[in-house]
Amino acid sequence: MITTKGLTKVYRSRGxxxxxxxxxxxxxxxxxVFGVVGTSGAxxxxxxxxxxxxxxxxxxxxxxxxxELTALAGSEQRAGRELRxxxxxxxxxxxxxxxxxxxxxxxxxxxxxxxxxxDRHDRRRKAAELLDLVGLADKARSYPSxxxxxxxxRVGIARALAGDPKVLLSDEATSALDPETTRSVLKLLRELNxxxxxxxxxxxxxxxxxxSVCDSAALMRGGKVVETGQLTDLLADGRSQIARDLFPLGxxxxxxxxxxxLEITFQGDAPAQxxxxxxxxxxxxxxxxxGAAAETIAGRLVGRMxxxxxxxxxxxxxxxxxLRQQGLQVxxxxxxxxxxx
Amino acid sequence: xxxDRMQELMWPATWETLGMVGIAGLxxxxxxxxxxxxxxxxxxxxxxxxxAVSRVLGVIVNVGRSIPFIIxxxxxxxxxxxxxxxxxxxxxxxxxxxIGAIPFFARLVETSLREVDGGLIEALKAMxxxxxxxxxxxxxxxxxxxxxxxxxxxxxxxxxxxxxAGTVGGGGLGDLAIRYGYQRFETTxxxxxxxELVIIVTALQLLGDQIARRLSHRGNYxxxxxxxxxxxxxxxxxxxxxxxxxxH
Ligand SMILES: Nc1ncnc2c1ncn2[C@@H]1O[C@H](COP(=O)(O)OP(=O)(O)O)[C@@H](O)[C@H]1O
Ligand SMILES: [Mg+2]
Numbered sequence: 001m002i003t004t005k006g007l008t009k010v011y012r013s014r015g016x017x018x019x020x021x022x023x024x025x026x027x028x029x030x031x032x033v034f035g036v037v038g039t040s041g042a043x044x045x046x047x048x049x050x051x052x053x054x055x056x057x058x059x060x061x062x063x064x065x066x067x068e069l070t071a072l073a074g075s076e077q078r079a080g081r082e083l084r085x086x087x088x089x090x091x092x093x094x095x096x097x098x099x100x101x102x103x104x105x106x107x108x109x110x111x112x113x114x115x116x117x118x119d120r121h122d123r124r125r126k127a128a129e130l131l132d133l134v135g136l137a138d139k140a141r142s143y144p145s146x147x148x149x150x151x152x153x154r155v156g157i158a159r160a161l162a163g164d165p166k167v168l169l170s171d172e173a174t175s176a177l178d179p180e181t182t183r184s185v186l187k188l189l190r191e192l193n194x195x196x197x198x199x200x201x202x203x204x205x206x207x208x209x210x211x212s213v214c215d216s217a218a219l220m221r222g223g224k225v226v227e228t229g230q231l232t233d234l235l236a237d238g239r240s241q242i243a244r245d246l247f248p249l250g251x252x253x254x255x256x257x258x259x260x261x262l263e264i265t266f267q268g269d270a271p272a273q274x275x276x277x278x279x280x281x282x283x284x285x286x287x288x289x290x291g292a293a294a295e296t297i298a299g300r301l302v303g304r305m306x307x308x309x310x311x312x313x314x315x316x317x318x319x320x321x322x323l324r325q326q327g328l329q330v331x332x333x334x335x336x337x338x339x340x341x
Numbered sequence: 342x343x344x345d346r347m348q349e350l351m352w353p354a355t356w357e358t359l360g361m362v363g364i365a366g367l368x369x370x371x372x373x374x375x376x377x378x379x380x381x382x383x384x385x386x387x388x389x390x391x392x393a394v395s396r397v398l399g400v401i402v403n404v405g406r407s408i409p410f411i412i413x414x415x416x417x418x419x420x421x422x423x424x425x426x427x428x429x430x431x432x433x434x435x436x437x438x439x440i441g442a443i444p445f446f447a448r449l450v451e452t453s454l455r456e457v458d459g460g461l462i463e464a465l466k467a468m469x470x471x472x473x474x475x476x477x478x479x480x481x482x483x484x485x486x487x488x489x490x491x492x493x494x495x496x497x498x499x500x501x502x503x504x505x506a507g508t509v510g511g512g513g514l515g516d517l518a519i520r521y522g523y524q525r526f527e528t529t530x531x532x533x534x535x536x537e538l539v540i541i542v543t544a545l546q547l548l549g550d551q552i553a554r555r556l557s558h559r560g561n562y563x564x565x566x567x568x569x570x571x572x573x574x575x576x577x578x579x580x581x582x583x584x585x586x587x588x589h
Binding site: 079092 | 478556
């Protein structure tokens with residue numbers, strides 16, 4: 001649905017070049033919620049703004065729903081007609097909502113419809129429908145200054161959906177909201193994704209957002225995408241940084257030579273088996289649990305546990321084999337450099 | 342001087358002042374508003390970025406603002422004559438008044454427009470809006486309260502300048518005050534005229550504030566006169582918004 005190829009953006013500020021995006025290839029499939037995560041300054045906003053060409057990339061192409069947007073005429077300041085029409089089919093929500101304070105909630109939602117050229121009667125009907133969808137039918141005649149942050153973002157979402165877009169872009173839509181409101185807004189995004197088949201590209205600096213709504217994710221660092229994939233695949237990959245960040249288990253174990261630290265990841269039914277006690281009983285070993293977490297990610301129960309076994313890696317080949325036989329994913333942590341072996 | 346005689350002199354002068362300020366104000370609005378818009382739009386990063394145009398407009402506005410008004414009145418006499426057919430009277434005086442006020446107002450408009458959050462413009466762009474739509478649907482409506490304040494400020498400045506219009510036989514209250522109060526030592530009359538000017542200016546400011554506050558849904562409009570009011574006397578934004586919402 002959204003494909004970028006070799007996307008590069010260089011800002012020239014006071015004689016110095018800042019490479020905000022460095023050769024980014026991204027592929028967002030139709031109907032999925034795709035999250036881009038990374039620390040501040042990683043280039044996430046630049047990436048999402050390049051998708052609807054609010055920012056003209058220095059190099060590379062952007063294709064949305066089969067249309068190569070980078071081929072359409074226009075400068076950063078002024079978009080050509082074709083690009084403007086393409087943008088009407090891409091909704092966008094913003095961290096600071098960007099609602100017009102001079103308009104009521106309903107009039108804000110009607111704005112994109114005015115731009116499309118819908119008549120008054122159809123605009124009213126459509127706006128009422130959308131406000132109902134986001135649960136704000138009773139606020140239609142309020143002004144944005146009278147709403148809470150979460151309500152404002154719901155208006156922002158209703159407005160973004162007004163043109164019946166196939167794609168919704170979200171730039172830190174929940175970053176200005178408290179945790180509870182964040183959850184309800186993310187739930188709304190998920191519902192819209194499922195009910196309307198909407199493809200969502202969202203960016204965030206919070207792993208929790210990825211955890212609760214995304215099907216796929218990409219990790220950005222210094223303008224590059226360093227990892228990308230579907231969450232279920234990433235979780236099954238012991239080397240995945242995203243998977244590791246989804247389950248922060250804290251520091252490693254004691255770091256002693258005569259100990260082996262394992263990270264066990266289970267998905268779906270696996271946790272139903274009491275594998276820790278089975279292991280202890282079968283091999284007569286003492287197992288020290290260093291950390292554990294379980295979450296529902298992309299609609300599946302996923303857990304990760306860090307345990308410490310007595311003896312070196314070679315002493316524990318058999319128990320590790322046993323765990324793998326149970327359908328668990330086991331990674332042996334190399335304590336000297338802190339990476340999974 | 343009797344009160345009757347004062348009134349006899351003051352009524353025509355009042356109408357002359359209001360006439361000059363009204364016509365000059367209208368011309369200032371019609372020309373200054375687009376000029377202020379262009380200053381913002383053609384500037385670096387603006388929707389119609391054009392640095393050459395931007396610089397030329399900037400110079401014109403700065404030059405316009407630096408010429409002392411009394412000199413402007415005399416300097417534009419030929420132009421005034423061409424435009425109105427005469428260089429005398431309040432109609433003629435409204436020409437230099439407008440020329441003096443246009444750059445002043447354009448700068449006020451520019452300042453107001455620059456306060457619009459870039460995020461709003463970005464949101465409109467993301468909806469597929471063109472430049473005209475952004476101006477009509479965001480820039481102007483979002484700044485309406487502060488544009489109204491700019492008009493109020495400009496009209497009050499015009500009243501001040503109009504007192505110099507006597508130089509070209511423009512008449513008006515200022516001219517009256519000088520001719521009688523200063524040249525004929527009718528000090529009482531002069532103070533009566535000054536009092537009338539104070540009333541007109543205050544009424545204008547209050548009216549402008551009222552309109553601006555009515556139009557503001559943001560709840561942060563502050564009048565230059567708010568200093569004189571107690572903090573809790575000012576209505577809260579929510580109340581005004583509810584008023585408006587229910588009267589729509
Ligand atoms: N308009 C701009 N001019 C110059 N540098 C910019 C501009 N926008 C962003 N940058 C730089 O590009 C980098 C990426 O910024 P951004 O995409 O906003 O990151 P993120 O959204 O991940 O925090 C940063 O180093 C930032 O300073
Ligand atoms: Mg950002």
